Amino acid sequence: MGARLATFRGVVHCRRGQTVPGLTLSGSTAEAPEEPTVLAFSASAPGDLPATLQDAVVEHLGGAQYRIGVEQREWLIKAQAVHLHREIAAQFYRAIPPRPAPRAKRVFWRVVLALAASRAGIALLRALRR
Numbered sequence: 469m470g471a472r473l474a475t476f477r478g479v480v481h482c483r484r485g486q487t488v489p490g491l492t493l494s495g496s497t498a499e500a501p502e503e504p505t506v507l508a509f510s511a512s513a514p515g516d517l518p519a520t521l522q523d524a525v526v527e528h529l530g531g532a533q534y535r536i537g538v539e540q541r542e543w544l545i546k547a548q549a550v551h552l553h554r555e556i557a558a559q560f561y562r563a564i565p566p567r568p569a570p571r572a573k574r575v576f577w578r579v580v581l582a583l584a585a586s587r588a589g590i591a592l593l594r595a596l597r598r
Contacts, residue, residue, distance in 0.1 A: 470527035470535065473552060474507055475499065480521040484513045491545065493524065503554040509534065511547035
């Protein structure tokens with residue numbers, strides 16, 4: 469048994485590279501269920517690998533050997549590189565809230581929008597624009 473890279477839960481989408489050899493698995497993992505996860509192999513996909521898998525487990529067997537396993541089936545892949553990406557933008561923005569807009573910019577836009585709400589204001593904005 470090798471080192472486990474990812475334990476996918478639910479449906480796993482398998483995409484083959486169109487112009488270069490490559491295989492990409494994407495879905496939700498048991499390690500981080502709230503973060504969409506993508507695992508990209510720099511290798512050709514096995515010919516009998518379906519477009520979707522259910523509850524797949526990916527293990528590194530050593531060297532350039534990897535195993536993708538589901539209930540009663542497994543596929544061996546020889547890949548020189550593997551990239552694991554987890555989407556953490558939601559967690560990042562929860563931890564670091566955006567800074568408030570500067571006061572001058574808020575006042576400027578409040579005035580412009582108030583002027584744009586009336587015909588006279590629109591005429592004034594057009595005159596200022598020229």
